Amino acid sequence: DTEVTQTPKHLVMGMTNKKSLKCEQHMGHRAMYWYKQKAKKPPELMFVYSYEKLSINESVPSRFSPECPNSSLLNLHLHALQPEDSALYLCASSQDLGTGYKCTFGSGTRLTVV
Amino acid sequence: QKEVEQNSGPLSVPEGAIASLNCTYSDRVSQSFFWYRQYSGKSPELIMSIYSNGDKEDGRFTAQLNKASQYVSLLIRDSQPSDSATYLCAVNTRAQGGSQGNLIFGKGTKLSVKP
Numbered sequence A: 001d002t003e004v005t006q007t008p009k010h011l012v013m014g015m016t017n018k019k020s021l022k023c024e025q026h027m028g029h030r031a032m033y034w035y036k037q038k039a040k041k042p043p044e045l046m047f048v049y050s051y052e053k054l055s056i057n058e059s060v061p062s063r064f065s066p067e068c069p070n071s072s073l074l075n076l077h078l079h080a081l082q083p084e085d086s087a088l089y090l091c092a093s094s095q096d097l098g099t100g101y102k103c104t105f106g107s108g109t110r111l112t113v114v
Numbered sequence B: 001q002k003e004v005e006q007n008s009g010p011l012s013v014p015e016g017a018i019a020s021l022n023c024t025y026s027d028r029v030s031q032s033f034f035w036y037r038q039y040s041g042k043s044p045e046l047i048m049s050i051y052s053n054g055d056k057e058d059g060r061f062t063a064q065l066n067k068a069s070q071y072v073s074l075l076i077r078d079s080q081p082s083d084s085a086t087y088l089c090a091v092n093t094r095a096q097g098g099s100q101g102n103l104i105f106g107k108g109t110k111l112s113v114k115p
Helices: none
Strands: A004-007 A010-013 A018-025 A031-037 A044-050 A053-057 A064-070 A073-079 A087-094 A109-113 B011-014 B019-025 B032-038 B045-050 B054-058 B061-066 B071-076 B085-094 B101-105 B109-114
Touching: A004 A087, A010 A018, A018 A031, A018 A087, A031 A064, A031 A073, A044 A064, A044 A073, A044 B101, A053 A064, A073 A087, B011 B019, B019 B032, B019 B085, B019 B109, B032 B061, B032 B071, B045 B054, B045 B061, B045 B071, B071 B085
Parallel strands: A010 A109, B011 B109
Antiparallel strands: A004 A018, A018 A073, A031 A044, A031 A087, A044 A053, A064 A073, A087 A109, B019 B071, B032 B045, B032 B085, B054 B061, B061 B071, B085 B101, B085 B109
16 A cells, blocks of 8 residues: 555546645655656656745646645646646655655556546 | 666566666766656556665565666566566756755666566
8 A cells, every 4th residue: 555645546627627636645754746647658757845845846837736735735736737738647755855765656646638 | 968768678578587677877976776666557666776886685676786887777586477567767866056856767668577
């Protein structure tokens, strides 16, 4: 069982919808991440939060809006997405932000934009 | 541009054989190296981490790191059909001017273990 929990596991949304992806971890990790993975491609970093503050935004379009309400939760708010945004969205966490820390991934949310 | 290169495969080995997966990276100051296993439709699962030159063994898995050659590999001994998956090499590099690092993934090598 993964220690990073993501909900929902599957999501189908229209291009005019607003939805949110949720991620939760109770390992006391202080760094949390959103990755996007297209089929047969490696995960691509979207956002990094460290101590509940946005640390890295990899030039992600504004239709993706991250939020970190507390040290255990990470949300990704979606609005006006395009079909090409369909992908597996992965949340991950690590003990801290730095080169030596291991990332643990959640099981992902498979998003389909219609 | 920091890059991590892997052969995409597929790499096919018979059950019981040794599977050898290779990875090279471009950023010489990289400090941490990880191997993730990803089954089709699932999320990546960390199976090995290595930080210093040499070999690190964990069960049937051995990670090898050569920083001078900017090369990291994963050996899987006594390969089983359940090892069939995509193996992602990930390198954590130090961001310019800072101490934090980001994981950069290779494209992954698809391994198929035939019974």
